[in-house]
Amino acid sequence: MAWRRLGITLLVILSLLGILAYGFSRDPRYIPTPLIGSPAPNFTLTLFNGKTLKLEDLRGKAVFLNIWASWCPPCREEARELEVAWQNLKEKDTVFLGVNIQDTKQDAQDFIKQFGITYPNGRDPSGRIAVDYGVWGIPETFFIDPQGRITYKHVGTLGWPIIHSKLDEARRRVVSAKEGKGSYQPIR
Amino acid sequence: MLWMLSCIPALSLGTGPTDLEEQVRVIAAELRCPVCQNLSVADSPSELAQQMRAIIDSQLREGKSPEQVRAYFVSKYGEWVLLSPTPRGFSLLLWILPYIALAGGILFVIFIVRRWVQNRPKGRPSEADPDLIQRVRRELATETAWDVAIDVEGPQGTLMRERARLYTELRELEFDFQAGRLSKLDYEEMRHGYEAQATAILKDLDALPPATPPQLAAKIAPEGRENGQLPSSVNVVPRRVWIFAAIAIFLLIFGVTLGIFLGKSLRLRTSPEDSITGDFLTGTGNESRPSPPEIEGTDIGALLNRGRAAFEQKQWPQAIEAFKKVLSMEANHPDAHAYMGLILAGAGHVDSAMLAFNRALTSDPNHALALWGSGMVLFRQKDDANGARQNLKKLLTLLPPGAHKEQIRKTLLEMGKGEGKGEIKQTKKTADHRIQGVITIDPKLQATHQGGGILFIIARRAATQGGPPLAVKRIASPTFPLSYSLSKENMMIPGSSFAGRVNIVVRLDKDGDPLTRGAGDIIGNYHKNPVEIGSQNVDIVLNEGGQ
Numbered sequence: 166m167a168w169r170r171l172g173i174t175l176l177v178i179l180s181l182l183g184i185l186a187y188g189f190s191r192d193p194r195y196i197p198t199p200l201i202g203s204p205a206p207n208f209t210l211t212l213f214n215g216k217t218l219k220l221e222d223l224r225g226k227a228v229f230l231n232i233w234a235s236w237c238p239p240c241r242e243e244a245r246e247l248e249v250a251w252q253n254l255k256e257k258d259t260v261f262l263g264v265n266i267q268d269t270k271q272d273a274q275d276f277i278k279q280f281g282i283t284y285p286n287g288r289d290p291s292g293r294i295a296v297d298y299g300v301w302g303i304p305e306t307f308f309i310d311p312q313g314r315i316t317y318k319h320v321g322t323l324g325w326p327i328i329h330s331k332l333d334e335a336r337r338r339v340v341s342a343k344e345g346k347g348s349y350q351p352i353r
Numbered sequence: 354m355l356w357m358l359s360c361i362p363a364l365s366l367g368t369g370p371t372d373l374e375e376q377v378r379v380i381a382a383e384l385r386c387p388v389c390q391n392l393s394v395a396d397s398p399s400e401l402a403q404q405m406r407a408i409i410d411s412q413l414r415e416g417k418s419p420e421q422v423r424a425y426f427v428s429k430y431g432e433w434v435l436l437s438p439t440p441r442g443f444s445l446l447l448w449i450l451p452y453i454a455l456a457g458g459i460l461f462v463i464f465i466v467r468r469w470v471q472n473r474p475k476g477r478p479s480e481a482d483p484d485l486i487q488r489v490r491r492e493l494a495t496e497t498a499w500d501v502a503i504d505v506e507g508p509q510g511t512l513m514r515e516r517a518r519l520y521t522e523l524r525e526l527e528f529d530f531q532a533g534r535l536s537k538l539d540y541e542e543m544r545h546g547y548e549a550q551a552t553a554i555l556k557d558l559d560a561l562p563p564a565t566p567p568q569l570a571a572k573i574a575p576e577g578r579e580n581g582q583l584p585s586s587v588n589v590v591p592r593r594v595w596i597f598a599a600i601a602i603f604l605l606i607f608g609v610t611l612g613i614f615l616g617k618s619l620r621l622r623t624s625p626e627d628s629i630t631g632d633f634l635t636g637t638g639n640e641s642r643p644s645p646p647e648i649e650g651t652d653i654g655a656l657l658n659r660g661r662a663a664f665e666q667k668q669w670p671q672a673i674e675a676f677k678k679v680l681s682m683e684a685n686h687p688d689a690h691a692y693m694g695l696i697l698a699g700a701g702h703v704d705s706a707m708l709a710f711n712r713a714l715t716s717d718p719n720h721a722l723a724l725w726g727s728g729m730v731l732f733r734q735k736d737d738a739n740g741a742r743q744n745l746k747k748l749l750t751l752l753p754p755g756a757h758k759e760q761i762r763k764t765l766l767e768m769g770k771g772e773g774k775g776e777i778k779q780t781k782k783t784a785d786h787r788i789q790g791v792i793t794i795d796p797k798l799q800a801t802h803q804g805g806g807i808l809f810i811i812a813r814r815a816a817t818q819g820g821p822p823l824a825v826k827r828i829a830s831p832t833f834p835l836s837y838s839l840s841k842e843n844m845m846i847p848g849s850s851f852a853g854r855v856n857i858v859v860r861l862d863k864d865g866d867p868l869t870r871g872a873g874d875i876i877g878n879y880h881k882n883p884v885e886i887g888s889q890n891v892d893i894v895l896n897e898g899g900q
Contacts, residue, residue, distance in 0.1 A: 167595065174599040182610055189614040196387055199431040236670075245838060249789065253836045267400055279701045292404030299429035301387040301401075326832045351388045353400045 206297035210287035227335040228309035235276035237350040243322040244280035250328045251284045302349035308335040321347025485552035519551045687713040691722040724748040787840040790891035794833045807865040815854040815883030854883040
């Protein structure tokens with residue numbers, strides 16, 4: 166009888182502690198995406214060099230779509246790494262594409278100049294692309310396969326190993342089971 | 354009919370802009386703002402919420418129904434975006450859980466009440482044997498049955514303890530009645546109940562064989578028996594002890610856990626929109642805090658202090674806002690210009706930083722912070738050693754003796770050395786203060802590398818032997834080929850010059866401890882060491898060790 170009582174008491178305590186631990190260990194800002202495995206929303210982007218680019222024109226190549234802002238510290242953190250990755254991968258049926266959000270044109274251009282970014286970049290002044298991709302914390306990166314399907318999403322900074330492996334998966338049309346997370350900045 | 358229904362949203366839109374605005378507001382009120390804490394898109398002042406409201410407006414104008422607009426946002430942000438999730442799948446649990454909890458609570462109360470009623474004395478005197486009732490009253494008067502052998506095991510011990518408990522209750526009942534705390538009706542009812550229970554116990558006791566002498570040998574006399582009090586603790590206390598012990602354990606564990614989790618997962622709010630949660634455990638550090646709110650106040654001194662505090666805590670947006678506010682009130686304030694210069698220099702806006710320092714120095718030619726800032730920018734980023742020396746020498750004459758003065762002397766010495774070795778010229782020559790290349794692993798050692806481990810890319814000055822490296826980059830769980838770049842940000846001693854010739858070594862460390870070299874570590878040296886900082890294609894093969 167005493168053991169039973171002890172068991173029930175411990176069960177109740179542990180359940181409450183479990184709920185408490187779960188509540189504290191999850192990021193209240195984190196929003197899981199429903200987009201992995203879905204077709205990437207199409208958009209037309211006016212690039213900083215004046216040209217326009219349609220996402221659907223990139224079919225047949227793996228697309229690395231990075232959404233960023235100049236005021237976001239994690240975006241600055243990864244900027245050089247992305248350019249190095251682009252230099253290494255541009256010959257391999259891969260396109261890097263940057264979408265600047267919630268920023269001024271001047272700040273965005275200064276950022277591109279400062280970090281020596283050479284891959285195509287454009288602005289999303291209305292925020293439509295950001296909402297279409299369910300963006301909430303930047304940098305946010307979407308890996309899109311040659312058929313135009315999102316295979317992986319990463320919220321926050323990413324490095325060469327993830328860029329390389331996830332682009333390789335995108336080229337092979339392998340859809341990741343879940344999204345990744347690094348250090349991020351909530352958008353405004 | 355269906356056609357008519359499908360026309361309803363379009364018709365309702367046609368009634369005027371106010372209706373459209375109202376419809377936008379209604380839909381926005383149902384959507385959760387993705388960057389706020391528990392605010393709807395309608396209530397949030399954030400830029401994203403404004404953009405979402407504009408999208409709702411444009412979709413309604415295109416003739417989409419509110420359901421379609423809601424479905425659009427759900428397809429982008431998931432069910433999370435709905436403040437009232439649809440009662441389907443897992444969300445259904447959220448809707449029914451409160452009712453389940455309510456039903457559970459009611460059942461629990463019913464259970465407790467029933468148990469309480471069952472435990473109340475019951476039975477009428479007519480149902481009990483009059484002889485046994487007489488015996489109960491006799492024993493109660495003579496107190497012969499209150500000795501309880503605590504070490505008597507089995508059913509006999511249990512019954513004896515129960516008998517002692519009932520006698521205690523009867524004695525207390527009598528006392529309460531005599532003291533006028535009970536009505537006669539209640540007293541009689543309860544007394545009959547206890548007596549009936551006691552007679553049942555006596556019956557059971559009589560049916561059992563008598564206890565053996567050793568079992569009864571260790572009888573104890575209850576405390577306070579001489580005063581007519583009963584050993585109420587014999588049966589009741591252990592149960593209470595259990596309850597108290599359980600509560601104490603729960604409170605202790607709860608308190609400790611709460612202390613640990615709260616300490617690790619809460620942080621100070623920097624703004625009303627900021628969350629207090631989400632730090633250590635959730636992996637979002639200080640940089641994930643949203644921009645602070647607009648700073649209010651017109652006291653320049655207070656604003657400067659606030660700006661300096663924010664600057665020291667590296668809260669750049671807050672610092673910038675404070676200094677901008679100062680400058681809006683006093684356009685030539687040297688402190689605000691100097692701090693703005695430092696922030697701009699830190700963000701890489703060298704020319705804007707120099708402009709800010711020059712403004713500060715125009716207002717106050719002896720402004721120490723501006724002299725220091727412009728000197729360092731000229732030296733480190735503009736490669737203008739003469740201009741830098743001029744500023745720092747002036748600063749040297751202004752500062753009192755101390756650590757700052759010493760540091761400036763050291764910087765001036767460093768400038769001299771740099772010029773002597775032609776380092777500054779070299780940095781001018783190279784487009785970038787970086788070393789870049791690709792690291793690969795020898796195919797023979799590829800098999801021993803099972804993934805994981807930490808890769809250290811180490812740069813040591815070519816002229817020095819031993820001592821700390823100039824720069825180290827650490828990469829966890831690398832995959833090869835690995836493209837790397839080593840820059841000023843990877844320097845071990847910030848502030849020293851990242852130029853000249855260095856030896857580059859890479860080590861794939863199995864245990865991840867940079868200070869120990871294990872047997873499984875794989876090492877690679879650049880075959881053309883030493884190399885100039887700024888070189889490209891410094892490709893290294895990991896080809897030593899790994900046994």
